[in-house]
Amino acid sequence: GQQVMQIPQYQHVQEGEDFTTYCNSSTTLSNIQWYKQRPGGHPVFLIQLVKSGEVKKQKRLTFQFGEAKKNSSLHITATQTTDVGTYFCAGRDYGQNFVFGPGTRLSVLP
Amino acid sequence: NAGVTQTPKFRVLKTGQSMTLLCAQDMNHEYMYWYRQDPGMGLRLIHYSVGEGTTAKGEVPDGYNVSRLKKQNFLLGLESAAPSQTSVYFCASSFRRENTGELFFGEGSRLTVL
Numbered sequence: 001g002q003q004v005m006q007i008p009q010y011q012h013v014q015e016g017e018d019f020t021t022y023c024n025s026s027t028t029l030s031n032i033q034w035y036k037q038r039p040g041g042h043p044v045f046l047i048q049l050v051k052s053g054e055v056k057k058q059k060r061l062t063f064q065f066g067e068a069k070k071n072s073s074l075h076i077t078a079t080q081t082t083d084v085g086t087y088f089c090a091g092r093d094y095g096q097n098f099v100f101g102p103g104t105r106l107s108v109l110p
Numbered sequence: 111n112a113g114v115t116q117t118p119k120f121r122v123l124k125t126g127q128s129m130t131l132l133c134a135q136d137m138n139h140e141y142m143y144w145y146r147q148d149p150g151m152g153l154r155l156i157h158y159s160v161g162e163g164t165t166a167k168g169e170v171p172d173g174y175n176v177s178r179l180k181k182q183n184f185l186l187g188l189e190s191a192a193p194s195q196t197s198v199y200f201c202a203s204s205f206r207r208e209n210t211g212e213l214f215f216g217e218g219s220r221l222t223v224l
Binding site: 001004009033035041042043044045048088090097098099100101102103 | 143145150151152153154155158168169200212213214215216217218
């Protein structure tokens with residue numbers, strides 16, 4: 001079945017440094033979503049990517065969808081302590097439900 | 111507007127006991143989902159529903175049953191709890207799946223099976 005992997009599993013950064021997490025699917029995706037989960041909280045939707053090579057920005061966050069629609073990345077510029085949490089990608093195979101990656105846990109040291 | 115509400119938030123069971131988790135959404139969403147979250151494994155889909163009266167199996171359905179008698183409610187049942195079912199359970203709903211609507215999650219239910 002479809003598998004979604006994320007790297008790294010953990011990332012510790014100093015406040016102000018950049019952060020990137022990568023998401024890779026074993027199958028071609030119709031679209032991909034990204035979620036953020038704060039410690040002790042629930043996942044919250046960030047964005048959805050649909051088109052091959054799509055790039056979307058939300059303030060300091062930049063999301064990319066690979067040309068082959070099998071990978072994606074989330075880049076945070078100049079991290080802040082409010083960015084702490086686990087970032088999940090969720091890939092949807094054609095006709096299937098979303099499959100979540102294991103997540104990347106980000107900690108930001110002030 | 112409460113969004114997605116899960117009850118109970120915490121529960122401790124003994125092996126073999128049964129229980130039901132309730133999920134309620136007030137957004138008139140068609141689709142509802144139950145996930146479990148375990149450390150290092152992300153969210154895995156247990157069962158889902160595409161409308162009132164319908165249910166379908168997800169990735170890890172064994173040991174669980176669900177019902178969607180009303181559009182706004184989605185119940186997850188454990189008939190005979192096992193320690194392997196110790197997890198955090200999240201309910202989610204979405205407006206439409208075909209156009210990949212975003213998932214709205216409840217706050218989670220932490221279940222411990224002794």
